[in-house]
Amino acid sequence: MDVDAFVLAHRATWDRLEHLVKRRRRLTGDEVDELVDLYQRVSTHLSMVRSASADPVIVGRLSGLVARARSAVTGAHAPLWSEFTRFWTVSFPLVAYQTWRWWLSTAVVFFAVAGLIGVWVAGNPEVQSAIGTPTDIARLVNEDFASYYSENPAGSFALRVWINNSWVAAQCIAFAIVLGIPIPYVLFQNAANLGVTGGLMFNADKGDLFLGLLTPHGLLELTAVFLAAAAGMRLGWSVVAPGDRPRGQVLAERGRAMIPVAVGLAVVLLVSGLIEALVTPSPFPTFVRIAIGVAAEVAFLAYVIHFGRRAVRAGETGDVADAPDVVPTG
Incomplete structure (x- = not known):
């Protein structure tokens, strides 16, 4: 993976997610949906970076961003049956x-x-x-x-x-x-x-x-x-x-x-x-x-x-x- 190219391609997405996380108390319905969507996408980015890069700065930034986004999506858990199915x-x-x-x-x-x-x-x-x-x-x-x-x-x-x-x-x-x-x-x-x-x-x-x-x-x-x-x-x-x-x-x-x-x-x-x-x-x-x-x-x-x-x-x-x-x- 070309880390610099990856960062350049997805930085806008990360910045947008960070912006929504900071405004999490004042989001509209559409922004809430966008927040969840971006959270899932950036989680995928984090997994990709972890598997292909040893850059602690990028991994650290994305890990913190994903953690804050998860906290912002209060109560955003899959139904119990879905979590059970995912586990097994x-x-x-x-x-x-x-x-x-x-x-x-x-x-x-x-x-x-x-x-x-x-x-x-x-x-x-x-x-x-x-x-x-x-x-x-x-x-x-x-x-x-x-x-x-x-x-x-x-x-x-x-x-x-x-x-x-x-x-x-x-x-x-x-x-x-x-x-x-x-x-x-x-x-x-x-x-x-x-x-x-x-x-x-x-x-x-x-x-x-x-x-x-x-x-x-x-x-x-x-x-x-x-x-x-x-x-x-x-x-x-x-x-x-x-x-x-x-x-x-x-x-x-x-x-x-x-x-x-x-x-x-x-x-x-x-x-x-x-x-x-x-x-x-x-x-x-x-x-x-x-x-x-x-x-x-x-x-x-x-x-x-x-x-x-x-x-x-x-x-x-x-x-x-x-x-x-x-x-x-x-």
Whole structure:
């Protein structure tokens, strides 16, 4: 982008918006409509400048102008249903789509670590004896692992699972404040637990039971955790390597993008919790339970790819500060 030419082409629009903002208490009906229209246009200009220019002066001027214009358009919010629709078709899937390399890498490393630990545990009696007594291990593989999913009422179990998984995801998001440094440790703990349990189950020839009970809900559940971890680490990395834009600008944008991640994942984890409480311990054949889990995972990935890619093509940023207001008021 030729920044000087861009500024020259749109300066009159920016000046006009600034003039209307200053006169916001004395606008006519037509001027109110013009104010909202210019606000939306300048918001688009801001997004374009952010993506193509590192000029802090222009970005700062437009950011301040858009913020003042949004404040001037008092009460200019889209209807609740429209905001709800935008969240699920733009905000959340866009951020998930933009971080796909991060959460795919996270998944690969997670399963590699879990697999290595599982093989290590399964092939070493000394390690197994350090984990627990033969009686404790036998109780785990023969009773406790399967009964965990059915010993409590489905409703209370689903709530407990949702709270636990949401807590893991919330930790990953919260640790973004400290550059995401503790996130790999949180993931390692979960990978180690998965690997140890899997190693013990496979060593006892219970691998089919392990996968049959874990897969239905585990695919979607772990994907949500990977996404939370990826978003947190990506935010932390933006401090280290912000690219060709000001570090503060990138950090602010990605920090605000964590809001839809947190809200969206709470719902995704609720779905995985319901699957874990209702499908995993159900009397359905194993292949049916696994098919339900795979279908849920495929549906989520298809949703992220479809709506996320569409939002990228539409020039959306994923920044909640850029969400348009569409109802003109004085």
